[in-house]
Amino acid sequence: MRDMLGREEIITVGRALELIFKNLPPAFPPETSLRIEDSYKRILSRDIFSTEDLPQFARSTVDGFAVNSYDTFGATEGLPAYLRVVGEILMGAMPAFEINKSCAAKLATGGVLPEGADAVVMVEHVQQIDEKMIEVMKPVAPGENVIQAGEDIKKDELIFKKGHRLRPQDIGALAGLGITNIFIYERPRVSIISTGDEIVPADGQVRPGQIRDINSFNLAGLILEAGGEPVKRGIFNDEYNVIKNIVEESLKDSSMVLITGGSSVGTKDMTARVINDIGRPGILFHGVSIKPGKPMIGGLINNKPVFGLPGHPAAITVCFEQFIAPVLKKLSGFAGDKFADRKLTVMAKMTRNIASSSGREDHIRVSLEERDGEMWASPIFGKSGLITTLTKADGIIVIPLRKLGVEQGEVVEVRLF
Amino acid sequence: MRDMLGREEIITVGRALELIFKNLPPAFPPETSLRIEDSYKRILSRDIFSTEDLPQFARSTVDGFAVNSYDTFGATEGLPAYLRVVGEILMGAMPAFEINKSCAAKLATGGVLPEGADAVVMVEHVQQIDEKMIEVMKPVAPGENVIQAGEDIKKDELIFKKGHRLRPQDIGALAGLGITNIFIYERPRVSIISTGDEIVPADGQVRPGQIRDINSFNLAGLILEAGGEPVKRGIFNDEYNVIKNIVEESLKDSSMVLITGGSSVGTKDMTARVINDIGRPGILFHGVSIKPGKPMIGGLINNKPVFGLPGHPAAITVCFEQFIAPVLKKLSGFAGDKFADRKLTVMAKMTRNIASSSGREDHIRVSLEERDGEMWASPIFGKSGLITTLTKADGIIVIPLRKLGVEQGEVVEVRLF
Numbered sequence: 105m106r107d108m109l110g111r112e113e114i115i116t117v118g119r120a121l122e123l124i125f126k127n128l129p130p131a132f133p134p135e136t137s138l139r140i141e142d143s144y145k146r147i148l149s150r151d152i153f154s155t156e157d158l159p160q161f162a163r164s165t166v167d168g169f170a171v172n173s174y175d176t177f178g179a180t181e182g183l184p185a186y187l188r189v190v191g192e193i194l195m196g197a198m199p200a201f202e203i204n205k206s207c208a209a210k211l212a213t214g215g216v217l218p219e220g221a222d223a224v225v226m227v228e229h230v231q232q233i234d235e236k237m238i239e240v241m242k243p244v245a246p247g248e249n250v251i252q253a254g255e256d257i258k259k260d261e262l263i264f265k266k267g268h269r270l271r272p273q274d275i276g277a278l279a280g281l282g283i284t285n286i287f288i289y290e291r292p293r294v295s296i297i298s299t300g301d302e303i304v305p306a307d308g309q310v311r312p313g314q315i316r317d318i319n320s321f322n323l324a325g326l327i328l329e330a331g332g333e334p335v336k337r338g339i340f341n342d343e344y345n346v347i348k349n350i351v352e353e354s355l356k357d358s359s360m361v362l363i364t365g366g367s368s369v370g371t372k373d374m375t376a377r378v379i380n381d382i383g384r385p386g387i388l389f390h391g392v393s394i395k396p397g398k399p400m401i402g403g404l405i406n407n408k409p410v411f412g413l414p415g416h417p418a419a420i421t422v423c424f425e426q427f428i429a430p431v432l433k434k435l436s437g438f439a440g441d442k443f444a445d446r447k448l449t450v451m452a453k454m455t456r457n458i459a460s461s462s463g464r465e466d467h468i469r470v471s472l473e474e475r476d477g478e479m480w481a482s483p484i485f486g487k488s489g490l491i492t493t494l495t496k497a498d499g500i501i502v503i504p505l506r507k508l509g510v511e512q513g514e515v516v517e518v519r520l521f
Numbered sequence: 522m523r524d525m526l527g528r529e530e531i532i533t534v535g536r537a538l539e540l541i542f543k544n545l546p547p548a549f550p551p552e553t554s555l556r557i558e559d560s561y562k563r564i565l566s567r568d569i570f571s572t573e574d575l576p577q578f579a580r581s582t583v584d585g586f587a588v589n590s591y592d593t594f595g596a597t598e599g600l601p602a603y604l605r606v607v608g609e610i611l612m613g614a615m616p617a618f619e620i621n622k623s624c625a626a627k628l629a630t631g632g633v634l635p636e637g638a639d640a641v642v643m644v645e646h647v648q649q650i651d652e653k654m655i656e657v658m659k660p661v662a663p664g665e666n667v668i669q670a671g672e673d674i675k676k677d678e679l680i681f682k683k684g685h686r687l688r689p690q691d692i693g694a695l696a697g698l699g700i701t702n703i704f705i706y707e708r709p710r711v712s713i714i715s716t717g718d719e720i721v722p723a724d725g726q727v728r729p730g731q732i733r734d735i736n737s738f739n740l741a742g743l744i745l746e747a748g749g750e751p752v753k754r755g756i757f758n759d760e761y762n763v764i765k766n767i768v769e770e771s772l773k774d775s776s777m778v779l780i781t782g783g784s785s786v787g788t789k790d791m792t793a794r795v796i797n798d799i800g801r802p803g804i805l806f807h808g809v810s811i812k813p814g815k816p817m818i819g820g821l822i823n824n825k826p827v828f829g830l831p832g833h834p835a836a837i838t839v840c841f842e843q844f845i846a847p848v849l850k851k852l853s854g855f856a857g858d859k860f861a862d863r864k865l866t867v868m869a870k871m872t873r874n875i876a877s878s879s880g881r882e883d884h885i886r887v888s889l890e891e892r893d894g895e896m897w898a899s900p901i902f903g904k905s906g907l908i909t910t911l912t913k914a915d916g917i918i919v920i921p922l923r924k925l926g927v928e929q930g931e932v933v934e935v936r937l938f
Contacts, residue, residue, distance in 0.1 A: 140723070141753075144742045158908075159732055165833075165906050195759070196719035198729040212788075213832065214719050216730045256907040263912070271938050272742025273911035276834060279723035279738040280908055302613035302631050306557070306696035312615040313633045315576055321696040325561045325689025336558075342612070371629075415630065416582075417693060443889075443915070443937055448865050472860075489582045490673040491575075491697055494690035495680070498860070520860055521688050 114391040116505060117426055117465055120402060123388040124431055129407050132437045133289040133359065140278050143270050145331070146288040147438050152264045154281050157254035161198075162217040166249045169208040169230055169238060170221035176243040184231065184239035193218065208238060217250060224249035257281065267439025289437035291333040294428075295354035296320045298339040299347060299375075300365035300415065305339060318491055319364045319413070319420050326424045330432045332360075342371045348378045355382070355408055359435045362428065365415040375412040379403040393464040393505065396488035397423040409435075418488035422467045422500070425519075448520045450499075452481035456512050460503040469497035470518055481518050497521070531808040533922060534843055534882055537819060540805040541848055546824050549854045550706040550776065557695050560687050562748070563705040564855050569681045571698050574671035578615075579634040583666045586625040586647055586655060587638035593660040601648065601656035610635065625655060634667060641666035674698065684856025706854035708750040712771035713737045715756040716764060716792075717782035717832065722756060735908055736781045736830070736837050743841045747849045749777075759788045765795045772799070772825055776852045779845065782832040792829040796820040810881040810922065813905035814840040826852075835905035839884045839917070842936075865937045867916075869898035873929050877920040886914035887935055898935050914938070 115123075135149035164170065171187060179185040186206070193199045193211035203209060203220035211217075211224065226249065229242040257263060257277070264274060270288075278286065298320045306316050317339055324334035337354055340346050347363070354361045363375050380386035383406035390401050396419035401412030409431050413423055433440070452472055460466040470481040481501065486493040499518040503510060510516055532540075552566035581587065588604060596602040603623070610616045610628035616635035620626060625642070626635055634641070643666060646659040674680060674694070681691060687705075695703065715737045723733050734756055741751035754771055757763050764780070771778045780792050797803035800823035807818050813836035818829030826848050830840055850857070869889055877883040887898040898918060903910040916935040920927060927933055 140738065141741060144745050160727065161729065163732070163906075165904050195717060196721075196728075196731050214717065214732065251904055251906050255903075256909050270742075271912075272739045272746060273834065273838060273908060273938070275742050276735040276739030277908045277912045280733050280735040282723060282727065282733055284724040300612060300631065304613075306699060307701040310577065310699065311613075312578065314613050315580070315631065316697050316699055318693040318697040321557065322689045322693030324558060325687075325692050328561050329689060417690065421690060443865065443867065446865055446867070446937075448860065448863055450860065450863070486672075487582050487668055489580070489668050491690065491694045492673050495694045520863075521690070 114393050114398070115389050116393050120389045120392050121427065121430065124402055124404070124409060124427070125434070127385055127388060127404055128409065128431070128434065131407070131435065133292050133435065135287045136290050137285055137287050140275050140284050140286060143275060143286060143288060144272065146270055147436055148264055148266055148268045148270065149287045149289045149437060151262055151266050152278070152283065152286065154257045154259055154261045154263055155283075156281060157259050158257040158280050159251060159253060159255070161253050163251045164211050164213055164215045164217065164224040164249060165251055166224055166226045167212050168224045168226045168249065169240070170203060170211050170215075170217050170224050171208045171240070171244065172203055172205065172221060173223040173244050173246045173248065175206055176223075176225060176240050179240045179243045181241045184241045187238050187240060189236055189238055208240075222246045222250070265439065267437055269438055291331060292359035292432060292435040293335050293357060294327045294332045294360045294362060294432065295335045295337050295358040296323050296327075297337045297347070297350055297354060297361065297363045298365055299342055299363060299371065300339070301341055303339050303365060318417055319415065322417060322420055322491075322494075323362060323364065323424065326421065326428070327432070330429045331436050331438070332432050342374065344374055344378065347374065348382065351378055351405070351410065352382055355405060358408070360408060360428075360432065361405075361410045362413060363411070364413045364420065376401055379405060379410050379412070382406075394422065394426065395464050395466050397426070397467075398464070400427070402427065416488040417491040418469065418493050421494055425500075449517050450479055450520065451515055452479040452518050454510050454512055454514050454516055455480050455482040457509060458483055458503070459509040460507060462506055462508055465505050466503040468501050468503065469493050470499060470501055471496055472498040472518060481516060531810050531815070532806050533810050537806045537809050538844065538847065541819055541821070541826060541844070542851070544802055544805060544821055545826065545848070545851065548824070548852065550709050550852065552704045553707050554702055554704050557692050557701050557703060560692060560703060560705060561689065563687055564853055565681055565683055565685045565687065566704045566706045566854060568679055568683050569695070569700065569703065571674045571676055571678045571680055572700070573698060574676050575674040575697050576668060576670060576672075578670050580668045581628050581630055581632045581634065581641045581666060582668055583641055583643045584629050585641045585643045585666065586657075587620060587628050587632075587634050587641050588625045588657070588661065589620055589622065589638060590640040590661045590663045590665065592623050593640075593642060593657050596657045596660050598658045601658045604655050604657060606653050606655055625657075639663045639667070682856065684854055686855055708748060709776035709849060709852040710752050710774060711744045711749045711777045711779060711849065712752045712754050712775040713740050713744075714754045714764070714767055714771060714778065714780045715782055716759055716780060716788065717756070718758055720756050720782060735834055736832065739834060739837055739908075739911075740779060740781065740841065743838065743845070744849070747846045748853050748855070749849050759791065761791050761795065764791065765799065768795055768822070768827065769799055772822060775825070777825060777845075777849065778822075778827045779830060780828070781830045781837065793818055796822060796827050796829065799823075811839065811843065812881050812883050814843070814884075815881070817844070819844065833905040834908040835886065835910050838911055842917075866934050867896055867937065868932055869896040869935050871927050871929055871931050871933055872897050872899040874926060875900055875920070876926040877924060879923055879925055882922050883920040885918050885920065886910050887916060887918055888913055889915040889935060898933060
């Protein structure tokens with residue numbers, strides 16, 4: 105993207121995201137079936153309807169006596185209703201008897217209401233006179249202390265929509281209905297390509313001038329956190345054909361490709377050329393008004409997102425949060441919920457002034473400390489090439505595009521890691 | 522726990538937690554070693570020290586020219602400093618030459634600073650006259666655009682303390698230091714024992730009067746979410762010897778045991794007896810002033826926490842959040858961070874009045890809706906025995922012990938699932 109004078113055009117974060125989402129066609133990952141016990145946090149690929157009522161019979165919600173509520177009307181401690189106990193209902197069994205007028209049957213929480221009973225008197229409101237007779241000291245309304253058949257879930261009811269992400273209670277509901285196998289989307293595979301002639305594997309020997317691969321490990325963790333499946337492709341030399349081949353290879357079985365490193369001017373241009381040369385529409389933006397992360401490249405190759413990430417560790421984390429996580433969410437089939445974009449934040453006061461240039465969004469890493477019940481945020485100073493500016497931080501604050509900094513004592517919102 | 526009149530004593534949530542933590546001796550799970558790529562969210566069982574400097578040499582943070590900063594002092598566009606280019610530094614290699622007075626060497630981001638150079642001039646501030654000569658149009662300070670050897674991490678520095686939970690950037694830092702195998706705590710195993718003569722497995726046949734096991738699936742998800750390893754022991758009849766045997770069996774290889782169901786009076790008493798009979802100190806509390814969840818039982822058997830949970834699905838979720846998650850965190854070896862207890866919350870206005878009894882903490886499930894930019898919370902009505910009161914909810918609000926309800930329009934804090 106160059107302007108009329110041939111200069112590289114830097115766009116805002118919002119505009120960059122807009123460009124990606126406008127060009128990204130709707131697509132869903134392949135589906136697969138899974139046992140519900142393995143489905144925590146997975147995303148449903150089909151609507152789920154109930155095939156039966158839950159519960160299938162009227163159940164008691166308390167320990168007590170199944171009665172006909174009519175028989176208890178007006179009962180008080182002084183003038184109790186006398187009912188004849190005709191039996192006890194065993195758990196897990198259907199009662200073999202009915203409740204006729206002025207009769208009752210003992211049952212526990214979860215027990216089945218017999219024919220003729222429409223309510224349960226809690227054991228606390230009953231005085232047992234002998235095996236065969238009780239005094240009821242408080243009236244019950246029809247349906248009191250009872251869960252009706254189908255009251256929880258009705259047969260043919262839509263329980264969960266396609267795109268819903270399963271929470272523990274959702275898996276419980278599926279179990280309750282006997283739905284133990286479900287269809288879910290596979291996690292989107294995200295390829296990580298590390299480039300740089302100076303980069304060696306984390307467990308390799310480091311010769312003078314070389315440095316170990318940090319970014320692909322940080323990225324793999326971020327991808328897992330965002331619900332993707334990281335696929336590390338390895339470390340590659342900064343050569344056009346090498347990078348082009350591995351990007352093409354990666355696109356075959358990934359939903360997204362991340363190219364990290366290549367932070368030198370020549371390499372950046374090369375990454376951009378590779379993205380433009382393989383498929384359509386190619387590069388969508390090259391340079392974003394964000395710090396760290398300005399040299400970021402974003403594009404689509406044959407409708408799959410490909411990002412070129414600056415090599416600085418702090419830039420990786422900021423660019424991931426801002427660009428890659430939202431795109432990955434869309435690729436995962438997740439229909440979203442009202443709070444899918446929320447991050448855990450805390451309000452804190454700044455311990456010192458920070459200056460920021462107008463015209464860029466500044467993402468400042470901060471550590472947090474509580475003093476006299478107040479939360480204070482201190483910026484972590486250090487170049488964005490230092491991984492410790494991330495490891496020593498508790499979170500990030502943002503100084504927006506048009507703001508010239510924050511002042512000591514100013515209250516800021518800290519997005520926690 | 523009975524008072525002087527022999528009545529069961531109900532205690533507050535705070536008091537119940539205090540009793541557990543006061544009696545729970547410090548204990549750590551067994552440790553195991555792991556590749557760092559598999560260690561996301563795992564908890565370190567040992568302090569980690571760096572065995573080397575990161576980086577091991579001074580590196581450039583920009584594309585440009587390595588110089589002696591002294592040679593650039595006073596340089597401007599009108600009066601640039603002229604420097605002789607003595608070579609180019611290749612990525613991943615040590616420079617074979619030194620930088621003498623009025624000399625410079627081309628290098629890219631991440632390139633090694635040669636002897637004699639103490640700063641890097643960005644390529645944007647340089648005019649290349651020919652292969653051998655550049656004009657520097659802006660001075661650099663000593664150390665500018667350079668990461669010094671050991672500036673990120675120093676040899677023998679304590680990087681992470683035992684008990685730290687690894688985030689993506691932490692795994693990146695370990696990779697950067699060549700630390701690819703680490704020791705972590707195993708996840709605490711939590712046994713789930715389902716009781717109730719009416720309960721059948723989720724994939725089993727349901728005969729009239731029976732109901733499928735919902736709670737062990739909800740609990741397994743909650744345990745995973747809290748960093749534990751769920752171990753489903755199965756469904757057992759409400760018989761003293763049966764329950765005692767499976768609790769003893771479970772204690773052999775679990776850090777915690779949860780007994781669910783057994784919500785009838787007789788079964789509750791039996792669960793309490795089992796906990797008291799197996800080991801010391803036994804039951805610590807029996808009944809908590811919380812709704813749902815009042816009949817909850819908590820104790821320790823030979824120093825391992827054992828909880829008896831009411832059978833209602835909503836009670837399971839509330840009791841887990843309030844009691845089991847904090848205990849599980851302590852058992853996991855996690856040293857905690859400043860925000861380990863925070864949950865994602867949103868402020869919302871209530872759509873209607875809710876009454877609550879004084880003397881109990883009311884946990885009300887709510888669904889959220891945005892109207893004209895304002896967030897509104899509506900209570901999900903329905904008995905706590907209904908799993909759908911959880912599946913239809915977005916979160917929970919708490920009405921504290923001494924509050925008699927919330928009013929329509931009142932602002933409440935919703936703890937999101």
